[in-house]
Amino acid sequence: MQKAKKEQKIFVLDTSVILYSHDSIMNFEEHDVGIPITVLEELDNFKKGNDTKNFEAREFIRLLDKLASDHMLQDWIPLNGPKKGKFKVLMANDSKLDASVIFNEDKADHKILNAALKLQQEAKGKKVILVSKDINLRLKAKSLNLQAEDYETGKIKNVQELHSGKTVLENLDPESINTIYETGGAEPKKVISGRKKPANNSYFILKSDKNSVLAYYNAANQLIEKVDKRPIYGIKPRNAEQTFAIHALMNPDVRLVTIQGVAGTGKTLLALAAALEQRREYKQIYLARPIVPLSNKDIGYLPGDIKSKLNPYMEPLWDNLKFIQNQFGEGDKEATRLTEMVNLEKLVITPLAYIRGRSLSNIFFIVDEAQNLTPHEVKTIITRAGENTKIIFTGDIYQIDTPYLDSQSNGLSYLIDRIKDHPLYAHITLEKGERSELANLANDLL
Numbered sequence: 001m002q003k004a005k006k007e008q009k010i011f012v013l014d015t016s017v018i019l020y021s022h023d024s025i026m027n028f029e030e031h032d033v034g035i036p037i038t039v040l041e042e043l044d045n046f047k048k049g050n051d052t053k054n055f056e057a058r059e060f061i062r063l064l065d066k067l068a069s070d071h072m073l074q075d076w077i078p079l080n081g082p083k084k085g086k087f088k089v090l091m092a093n094d095s096k097l098d099a100s101v102i103f104n105e106d107k108a109d110h111k112i113l114n115a116a117l118k119l120q121q122e123a124k125g126k127k128v129i130l131v132s133k134d135i136n137l138r139l140k141a142k143s144l145n146l147q148a149e150d151y152e153t154g155k156i157k158n159v160q161e162l163h164s165g166k167t168v169l170e171n172l173d174p175e176s177i178n179t180i181y182e183t184g185g186a187e188p189k190k191v192i193s194g195r196k197k198p199a200n201n202s203y204f205i206l207k208s209d210k211n212s213v214l215a216y217y218n219a220a221n222q223l224i225e226k227v228d229k230r231p232i233y234g235i236k237p238r239n240a241e242q243t244f245a246i247h248a249l250m251n252p253d254v255r256l257v258t259i260q261g262v263a264g265t266g267k268t269l270l271a272l273a274a275a276l277e278q279r280r281e282y283k284q285i286y287l288a289r290p291i292v293p294l295s296n297k298d299i300g301y302l303p304g305d306i307k308s309k310l311n312p313y314m315e316p317l318w319d320n321l322k323f324i325q326n327q328f329g330e331g332d333k334e335a336t337r338l339t340e341m342v343n344l345e346k347l348v349i350t351p352l353a354y355i356r357g358r359s360l361s362n363i364f365f366i367v368d369e370a371q372n373l374t375p376h377e378v379k380t381i382i383t384r385a386g387e388n389t390k391i392i393f394t395g396d397i398y399q400i401d402t403p404y405l406d407s408q409s410n411g412l413s414y415l416i417d418r419i420k421d422h423p424l425y426a427h428i429t430l431e432k433g434e435r436s437e438l439a440n441l442a443n444d445l446l
Contacts, residue, residue: 008127011032011131012116012119013025018043021153024151025060031085033079034128037089038093040064043057052374056376067080090119094114099113113146128146132150133405162397162413163427165427168207171209174208177206187223201216201423232246233277233324234273241432249274251426255425256419256426257391258412261430262399264433265430276341282389284362284364285364287368289367290352321349359386360384360391361386
């Protein structure tokens with residue numbers, strides 16, 4: 001039986017897609033790709049700067065120049081690679097439907113819509129699809145009878161099934177749990193026989209009708225070993241998940257840790273306490289977070305010098321440090337040591353943009369609010385890791401503050417999904433809020 005011929009499509013890319021991933025043009029299989037001239041104009045405004053979006057803009061412009069070295073951009077140009085389609089820059093935007101008139105505003109988004117609408121009129125026999133990370137632009141496209149979709153490459157299909165790092169197993173043989181208690185570890189087949197091999201460095205709550213134990217699958221010796229509760233720098237774990245998080249943070253064989261959870265579960269606090277507990281093992285401790293300005297305006301809109309502009313974004317990190325400091329008396333050496341570490345820059349709290357491009361050697365590096373990073377930004381950070389560096393990403397994948405990311409496409413979700421079984425990696429999802437009963441009330445009911 002002859003195969004049905006695959007429908008030919010032309011994908012029109014919005015600026016947001018290219019700023020998310022500069023090589024997105026190469027990820028549409030055998031289909032063609034259109035780039036509205038307005039997108040190139042917008043990219044020109046992004047090419048200067050040290051932020052990731054500036055890097056993406058520059059790289060895309062270089063890629064386009066390389067692909068079009070022997071062609072005119074108004075022509076359909078082959079994309080390099082097997083079974084790839086062609087691309088062109090869409091010059092005309094004088095479609096029968098004028099988005100600028102319909103939406104009563106002359107703006108770049110509407111010019112991009114017009115370019116896609118014009119292509120739809122001209123491309124007989126091919127389906128034209130606008131691809132954008134901007135939800136509002138996709139809705140406008142659909143209102144004009146133009147098919148639109150999100151950029152799907154790298155998106156997690158089912159966030160609800162994202163690796164949690166923890167499994168609860170019940171009705172186990174009491175003897176297998178006794179073995180773990182008495183010897184510290186056991187082979188997986190003696191504890192969880194009949195089940196698939198555990199993910200490396202994954203955690204378990206193992207229960208029988210008589211007893212239970214907290215455990216993890218040790219990637220190094222391939223045994224299920226007991227996990228003990230332990231305090232770190234004055235902070236005690238309040239539940240099983242926090243115990244697992246501390247174990248991962250303190251495990252010298254694990255160089256990359258992700259901690260996911262809603263506000264108040266203790267993600268950043270535990271990471272900072274673990275860093276302080278291991279301060280002698282590292283040259284510096286970095287606690288960083290991406291700056292996501294309110295209303296997506298640049299921090300230049302805020303009054304004051306650069307320090308006063310950044311303070312509101314860094315304040316939650318200082319709050320965690322003060323909380324740890326308050327576990328001790330004012331004269332205790334642990335409390336004074338924290339002040340000394342900050343003054344000597346042994347402990348640095350900084351915007352993430354300030355450490356981009358640096359080589360991170362002999363550093364305990366905590367990235368807070370990692371759900372506001374793109375997959376490429378996460379990759380860039382990890383590839384900066386030098387010898388004896390441990391990197392921690394913390395965040396809540398459902399609390400996205402940037403307009404072009406969601407729970408499926410952000411860098412934290414991408415990292416958890418892609419690297420979940422690596423022996424250098426451990427993950428735990430914190431589920432129970434420990435900030436206060438009032439905070440838990442808000443998380444549960446509001």
